[in-house]
Amino acid sequence: ETGVTQTPRHLVMGMTNKKSLKCEQHLGHNAMYWYKQSAKKPLELMFVYSLEERVENNSVPSRFSPECPNSSHLFLHLHTLQPEDSALYLCASSQVVQETQYFGPGTRLLVL
Amino acid sequence: SQKIEQNSEALNIQEGKTATLTCNYTNYSPAYLQWYRQDPGRGPVFLLLIRENEKEKRKERLKVTFDTTLKQSLFHITASQPADSATYLCALHTGGFKTIFGAGTRLFVKA
Numbered sequence: 358e359t360g361v362t363q364t365p366r367h368l369v370m371g372m373t374n375k376k377s378l379k380c381e382q383h384l385g386h387n388a389m390y391w392y393k394q395s396a397k398k399p400l401e402l403m404f405v406y407s408l409e410e411r412v413e414n415n416s417v418p419s420r421f422s423p424e425c426p427n428s429s430h431l432f433l434h435l436h437t438l439q440p441e442d443s444a445l446y447l448c449a450s451s452q453v454v455q456e457t458q459y460f461g462p463g464t465r466l467l468v469l
Numbered sequence: 470s471q472k473i474e475q476n477s478e479a480l481n482i483q484e485g486k487t488a489t490l491t492c493n494y495t496n497y498s499p500a501y502l503q504w505y506r507q508d509p510g511r512g513p514v515f516l517l518l519i520r521e522n523e524k525e526k527r528k529e530r531l532k533v534t535f536d537t538t539l540k541q542s543l544f545h546i547t548a549s550q551p552a553d554s555a556t557y558l559c560a561l562h563t564g565g566f567k568t569i570f571g572a573g574t575r576l577f578v579k580a
Binding site: 359361397398400402405407412413415445447449454455457458459460461462463465 | 512566567568
């Protein structure tokens with residue numbers, strides 16, 4: 358295991374639901390990331406946090422809302438998603454931004 | 470436009486042979502480049518990092534080369550094994566807060 362955990366591992370939600378993805382890192386890192394991975398597409402960077410401050414917001418729709426309460430935890434709050442948001446959502450952490458990233462196992466999200 | 474290209478077609482090789490995967494990029498000047506392995510339904514796992522002033526890096530059966538003139542990195546797995554079957558991603562660090570990932574190449578090693 359990489360020291361980065363994500364829950365839940367699988368999530369099915371309707372377009373009107375509100376849900377949250379959770380990520381926790383046990384590596385003492387100062388940077389955390391959310392990525393979206395769709396089939397046969399490159400990882401898409403969504404958000405970057407450094408020392409609990411958001412430093413990158415990669416033109417992500419407002420129906421995705423990140424939260425970083427401390428350097429070990431990262432959340433992605435989901436609201437009124439669309440079917441095209443179905444994907445694997447990956448959390449990662451690194452000692453500092455731009456260093457090697459350690460990924461969690463991902464949450465497989467299906468929006469109906 | 471800025472692009473990273475990895476061979477989208479799967480690479481099939483026989484056990485024991487050397488697998489060579491390619492990562493080409495345009496319009497970037499990366500400070501360093503990384504290779505990750507990803508198994509189905511799992512997150513990527515870091516393998517190797519090579520800096521712009523390094524030509525080659527090795528780790529056990531893995532070797533990475535980096536040619537900033539050709540804008541290309543090659544990733545080699547020698548004496549390949551069925552357990553090496555996975556998708557391999559290259560990633561560029563271009564400055565700022567972003568890491569840019571390629572779409573990956575799927576490798577199948579047949580016994």
